[in-house]
Amino acid sequence: MGDQNTSMVQKYRNDFLKEVEANVEEGAWVKMCMQCGVCAGSCPLGPAWEHPPQEIFMMIRAGRREEVLKSESMWMCTSCYNCIVRCPRELPITHIMHGLANYAHRLGLAPKMNPTRRFAKIFWDNIAKSGRVNELELSVRLYFMDGFKAGVLKGLAMKDIGIGMMKTGRLNPFGLFAHKGCKDIKGIHKMLKKAYEIEDRKKGFVA
Amino acid sequence: MADVVATNETIVVVGGGISGMTAAVEAAETGKDVILLERSPSLGGRVNQLYRYFPKLCHPTCGMEINLRRLRGNPRIRVLTLAEVQKIEGKAGDYKVSVTVHPRYVNENCTACGACAGPVTTEIPNPFNYNLNKMKAVYLPSAMAYPQRYCIDPSLIGTPEAEKAKAACPHDAIDLGMQAQKLTLTAGAVVWATGWRPYDAGKIQPYGYDRFANVITSVEFERLADPRGPTKGRILRPSDGKEAKDIAFIQCAGSRDRNHLKHCSRICCMASLKQTNYVREKYGDDGKSTIYYIDIRAIDRFEDFYQKVRADGTVRFIKSKVANITEDRESGDVVLHGVDTEGYHRYDARHDLCVLAVGMQPGADIRAVADVKVDASGFIEVASATDGIFGAGCATNALDVNRAVQSATASTLRAIQVVNRMAKVEGQ
Ligand SMILES: Cc1cc2nc3c(=O)[nH]c(=O)nc-3n(C[C@H](O)[C@H](O)[C@H](O)COP(=O)(O)OP(=O)(O)OC[C@H]3O[C@@H](n4cnc5c(N)ncnc54)[C@H](O)[C@@H]3O)c2cc1C
Ligand code: SF4
Numbered sequence: 001m002g003d004q005n006t007s008m009v010q011k012y013r014n015d016f017l018k019e020v021e022a023n024v025e026e027g028a029w030v031k032m033c034m035q036c037g038v039c040a041g042s043c044p045l046g047p048a049w050e051h052p053p054q055e056i057f058m059m060i061r062a063g064r065r066e067e068v069l070k071s072e073s074m075w076m077c078t079s080c081y082n083c084i085v086r087c088p089r090e091l092p093i094t095h096i097m098h099g100l101a102n103y104a105h106r107l108g109l110a111p112k113m114n115p116t117r118r119f120a121k122i123f124w125d126n127i128a129k130s131g132r133v134n135e136l137e138l139s140v141r142l143y144f145m146d147g148f149k150a151g152v153l154k155g156l157a158m159k160d161i162g163i164g165m166m167k168t169g170r171l172n173p174f175g176l177f178a179h180k181g182c183k184d185i186k187g188i189h190k191m192l193k194k195a196y197e198i199e200d201r202k203k204g205f206v207a
Numbered sequence: 208m209a210d211v212v213a214t215n216e217t218i219v220v221v222g223g224g225i226s227g228m229t230a231a232v233e234a235a236e237t238g239k240d241v242i243l244l245e246r247s248p249s250l251g252g253r254v255n256q257l258y259r260y261f262p263k264l265c266h267p268t269c270g271m272e273i274n275l276r277r278l279r280g281n282p283r284i285r286v287l288t289l290a291e292v293q294k295i296e297g298k299a300g301d302y303k304v305s306v307t308v309h310p311r312y313v314n315e316n317c318t319a320c321g322a323c324a325g326p327v328t329t330e331i332p333n334p335f336n337y338n339l340n341k342m343k344a345v346y347l348p349s350a351m352a353y354p355q356r357y358c359i360d361p362s363l364i365g366t367p368e369a370e371k372a373k374a375a376c377p378h379d380a381i382d383l384g385m386q387a388q389k390l391t392l393t394a395g396a397v398v399w400a401t402g403w404r405p406y407d408a409g410k411i412q413p414y415g416y417d418r419f420a421n422v423i424t425s426v427e428f429e430r431l432a433d434p435r436g437p438t439k440g441r442i443l444r445p446s447d448g449k450e451a452k453d454i455a456f457i458q459c460a461g462s463r464d465r466n467h468l469k470h471c472s473r474i475c476c477m478a479s480l481k482q483t484n485y486v487r488e489k490y491g492d493d494g495k496s497t498i499y500y501i502d503i504r505a506i507d508r509f510e511d512f513y514q515k516v517r518a519d520g521t522v523r524f525i526k527s528k529v530a531n532i533t534e535d536r537e538s539g540d541v542v543l544h545g546v547d548t549e550g551y552h553r554y555d556a557r558h559d560l561c562v563l564a565v566g567m568q569p570g571a572d573i574r575a576v577a578d579v580k581v582d583a584s585g586f587i588e589v590a591s592a593t594d595g596i597f598g599a600g601c602a603t604n605a606l607d608v609n610r611a612v613q614s615a616t617a618s619t620l621r622a623i624q625v626v627n628r629m630a631k632v633e634g635q
């Protein structure tokens with residue numbers, strides 16, 4: 001992954017905006033931002049962000065590549081879409097945030113311990129394995145991602161919700177041993193592989 | 208009104224604001240016959256509703272009076288008020304303009320003595336003050352109204368109040384049986400000067416204009432500052448009538464926004480800069496103005512005006528489009544929330560009153576009456592005017608008075624050329 005990063009740095013030199021335009025989902029919109037600040041002020045999690053979207057867009061234009069890609073900020077986006085509906089220039093801000101996060105992750109620059117990134121990874125590996133989410137495995141992995149003790153504590157705190165989910169059939173208690181995946185698991189894996197290939201080709205990643 | 212004579216050398220001007228009045232006067236002063244059609248009961252348009260004009264900060268009466276004098280003194284101009292254009296058909300040099308003239312219920316005998324209004328108690332919202340207060344249903348549209356003639360609101364017709372008004376008039380000027388009239392005017396060319404109207408601020412949901420009493424628009428603020436206005440020139444908060452001394456101005460309220468008006472309304476930066484002068488005029492160093500902006504657009508010679516306001520210690524500039532407004536229920540204060548672009552600081556700023564610098568949109572949709580090209584915002588495309596219908600003033604773009612008048616003069620020249628061509632053809 002480190003190689004991906006080096007090759008991108010070489011390819012785009014100091015033009016980070018160009019790099020974002022070419023490789024980040026909806027990245028071509030970044031230059032349309034007029035720095036009004038409505039997105040930054042409209043985000044319900046705004047105060048928790050180190051750099052609100054408005055600032056990220058300016059940082060991209062200013063070529064502050066490392067700072068942007070290593071930032072925790074875009075991982076804070078919860079997809080509430082408040083910014084998108086209010087942006088006077090109709091930038092697809094939410095999608096750009098996710099696009100940046102994904103790009104940083106693929107380059108290996110995303111903060112390793114960022115909880116959103118870790119959850120997303122666990123979720124993706126889980127669903128990609130069988131084509132259907134294994135709720136029990138997902139919860140166990142999520143709770144125990146910070147070690148055994150933290151996992152037990154989190155599990156206990158969530159136990160009532162877990163029992164409720166079991167009762168309503170939303171959580172299979174034997175999921176760790178017997179998880180019912182999709183019918184054509186092989187087909188799904190083939191499809192995902194193809195999708196990866198297409199994406200890599202489009203974004204210029206070396207396979 | 209059957210005495211309105213028009214030929215294909217007549218120029219019909221639609222809209223009697225500063226642009227339409229300019230067009231009418233200039234065409235008539237070159238010897239053309241002009242019919243000026245105004246939808247409301249009096250001439251003057253929205254300039255009359257301003258307290259002062261930028262950049263010189265004079266009162267609108269001065270510019271208006273000169274125009275009125277030229278207009279009154281010119282026998283070639285026929286003014287029809289309460290006149291609404293239904294349809295314009297034909298081609299350059301030969302238009303048929305169908306017009307409905309709504310009844311005023313008061314005829315030319317009126318001396319504007321006001322005796323008729325005396326016994327009347329029914330009240331209606333006062334559109335001259337953007338409905339901030341009420342007025343009697345028998346009224347003079349404004350102190351400067353031309354023609355200086357009273358009006359009776361149609362809602363009063365058939366009530367005893369109307370009869371009382373009629374009985375009170377010493378000049379036999381009230382005619383309660385007056386009916387709407389339909390006219391068809393012949394014209395060689397048409398100047399379309401129907402101006403602008405403020406963007407509906409209620410549509411900007413996060414600013415709560417429709418929910419919070421102390422969020423008002425820039426046009427309403429002009430009326431508050433005006434001694435002839437609903438508060439006699441005192442800047443009082445709608446919620447509790449207290450003096451507002453700490454005032455926030457939000458720029459681009461509904462302009463430069465793909466969810467609202469796409470265009471820059473061009474004059475609202477200057478309007479807010481001007482309005483900080485009103486705050487200073489009322490309170491001196493005790494007043495506080497804060498302008499929240501994306502960027503200030505004080506075009507060409509207005510830069511000096513901007514620099515002067517910049518130098519005023521009571522005026523603060525915050526580079527940020529406010530994200531949303533909340534209301535402090537107890538005090539009625541407004542709290543503005545956002546992030547400023549110079550440093551990305553988050554703010555929750557409390558003010559007595561918030562003025563939305565609302566955008567301008569076309570005052571009338573010309574496409575409903577004639578086949579004319581308009582741009583994405585509905586303004587008439589000047590370049591497309593190849594035939595005999597010409598846009599003037601704010602019907603063509605968001606303009607200040609100076610530019611509106613320039614645009615009117617340019618369009619009048621084009622209209623005159625069309626009419627001259629007709630005269631030549633006929634003379635052959
Ligand atoms: C808050 C604010 C402050 C401003 N302050 C200033 C300032 O200080 N200095 C400055 O230079 N400019 C200022 N302006 C701009 C100024 O108001 C305009 O430039 C001016 O009003 C343009 O005149 P107009 O004749 O084109 O349009 P209007 O003033 O809108 O006149 C149009 C006329 O047409 C009539 N009409 C509309 N539709 C029809 C129809 N269908 N048929 C017949 N008649 C019709 C209307 O009743 C009206 O009388 C300000 C604007 C705003 C919003
Ligand atoms: S709301 Fe849109 S234009 Fe404004 S700062 Fe955010 S992205 Fe830029």
Ligand code: SF4
Binds near residue numbers: 458460
């Ligand atoms: S003139 Fe100023 S306030 Fe008005 S739309 Fe343009 S930039 Fe915004």
